[in-house]
Amino acid sequence: MVEIGDLVDNRYLITNHLGQGGMSLVYRATDKHLDRDVALKFLRPHLTDTDEERFRIEIKTLARLSHSGIVSIYDLGLGNHIYFAMELVGGGLFTDLGPLEIDPEPLKKLIRAAITVSEALAYVHKLGIVHRDLTPNNILITKSGHPKVMDFGLVHLAERSRELTRTGLTLGTPQYMAPEQAKAEPVAAHTDIYAFGAVLYKALTGKVPFKADNDQAILYQHVYGKPVPAIEHNPYIPYELSTLVDSMLAKEPIDRPSSGKIIAENLETILWQVNSESGQQKLAGPANQGVYPYGPVNSKNLKEVWQINLSQGPQWPAGLTAAAGFIFLGLRSEELIAIRPADGSIQARFKANDEVNNAPLFHNNKLFYISRDGDLNALAWPSGQLLWKDENNTVGISPFGKNILVTTRDGRLEHRDTNNQLIWSYETDTPASTAPIVHKLNACFVSQNGWVHCVNALTGKGLFKIELEQIAATPSARSGILLLPERSGELHAFDLEKREVLWTYDLEAELWAAPISWGKYVYAVSWNNILHCISLKTGDDIWEYNLKEEVTATPIIASGVLYVATEAGNILAFDAMLGKKLFEERVSLAAIQANPLVIANTLVVAALDGTVKAYRSFDS
DSSP, X not given: OOOTTOEXXXXXXXXXEEEEOXXXXXXXXXXXXXXXXXXXXXXXXXXXXXXXXXXXXXXXXXXXXXXXXXXXXXXXXXXXXXXXXXXXXXXXXXXXXOSOOOSHHHHHHHHHHHHHXXXXXXXXXXXXXXXXXXXXXXXXXXXXXXEEEOOOTTTTGGGGOOOOOTTSSOSSOGGGOOHHHHTTOOOOHHHHHHHHHHHHHHHHHSSOSOOOSSHHHHHHHHHHOOOOOHHHHOTTSOHHHXXXXXXXXXXXXXXXXXXXXXXXXXXXXXXXXXXXXXXXXXXXXXXOOOEESOOOSOGGGEEEEEEEEOSSOOOTTOBOEEETTEEEXXXXXXXXXXXXXXXXXXXXXXXXXXXXXXXXXXXXXXXXXXXXXXXXXXXXXXXXOEEEEEOSOEEEEXXXXXXXXXXXXTSEEEEEOTTOOXXXXXXXXXXXXXXXXXXXXXXXXEBTTSEEEEEETTTOOEEEEEEOSOOOSOOEEETTEEEEEOTTSXXXXXXXXXXXXXXXXXXXXXXXXXXXXXXXXXXXXXXXXEEEEEETTTOOEEEEEEOSSOOOSOOEEETTEEEXXXXXXXXXXXXXXXXXXXXXXXXXXXXXXXXOEEETTEEEEEOTTSEEEEEXXXXX
């Protein structure tokens, strides 16, 4: 066989070994003719006639297909080596996109990828092709997050053979095999739909639908067992998405979605619903990433469309949220107000015993808000009726599935239902100082003594603690990295899996604004007036901008635009990738300490003196 460094057919320079299967070896190679990297899949020598036939079927099948969700074949070699050259896909497996996080950006990435795979299945099924071995290993992801279905080696072959493979199993992969396939019955498009349901289940939850000591036991469960609903493994999975996956895993083919097109349309609806709800909590999601899925389309041409003047505005660490067609804003004047985003008119006012200095949360058709004295209020919506109040003890609140996570003044992190019934409690000996954040089912919060506590969000079991100096801003998390902002100005990136600090960045002044993250970047600004864009992976500088003004409010990102509000009362917009300033406007002479909010094509900003302004983008 070939080795690293070989030049195959005077064209392909073998540079690396990528993987292998029972009948093939896959290498990375450089195409000397076209100066590009490709994957070469070689047939192993001395294989059975059946294996050779399967390999040739894969080549012929791929050569017939043209779809953005299917790996492309470039060339065929039939000389000393039987191989084909195909598109190199180097971003990992489909399941690497999970487990699902509800923050808009990772959720959108996973569901968009699932839509592409569903559309690819609809395409091949329309051509009369059934994949028969759809697994995470056969759905690879490009570095940009686009999925590519590959390995069509079982196409047609199963129709001509009911025999078992060399391993003693029906053709296919047990963990993702449909009941009819496990029983060696006829297969069709519904077989691939079941398999993709199992792949989606693994991506969403991190677990396969069935697990057993051997393959035969797994196959038995596919035929007779009932998988635990995906939402029970991961409460952040939208109910509609969990239900869709359950239907894809139905035992009877007739009970599954009838086509990949139907699945794709369902996923589009789910994505729209979840993204439209992203404004219901501070910074768009439980990991505090600060990224909203929608925003003004032309921020260079933002124009003020309305202004209201309240007696007092929101004070740090407040934030704006939106739901049910309204903007919710907590004020120093000891009240919560609901504003119509169309014109700024005030729809409702709700009193509090003290200033409302936390971002309100709309969750499970209830409106929650916390006042500085520690009262947690739960209102029915839209009636505004007080359902319950937990007095004098609450620090922060975050959603968790249909329930809530609450940090308290006596040092506890509690998992409660939305009727305030306790599910579990994690106790410390120091009052909490921040709201909880959740990432990859780790619930993390900070105590007043600087300790960061990370807890299993499903069970309440403590996982680990990190000792730092005092932290004022709430941490955030992305891609398995916890971003910890010390008040003194040091920003630490902590790997949740390895449980070690990856890098530390000194921002050289006090940090009151939480760090946020988008794509491969982290954005942070301290009281030294410098806005920093930093590499999430390495902590290296990408770009910086001197605002010449201090910042307390946490920035946000929408549609690739970074919005920053300052203590001088200004709102600025930047190209988040390049750092180019796109927009600047004076909102008020007073400081802005609450994070801004985007709702569709509208940007809303509230200053400390009660000035609230809305901006919309217009064509130049």
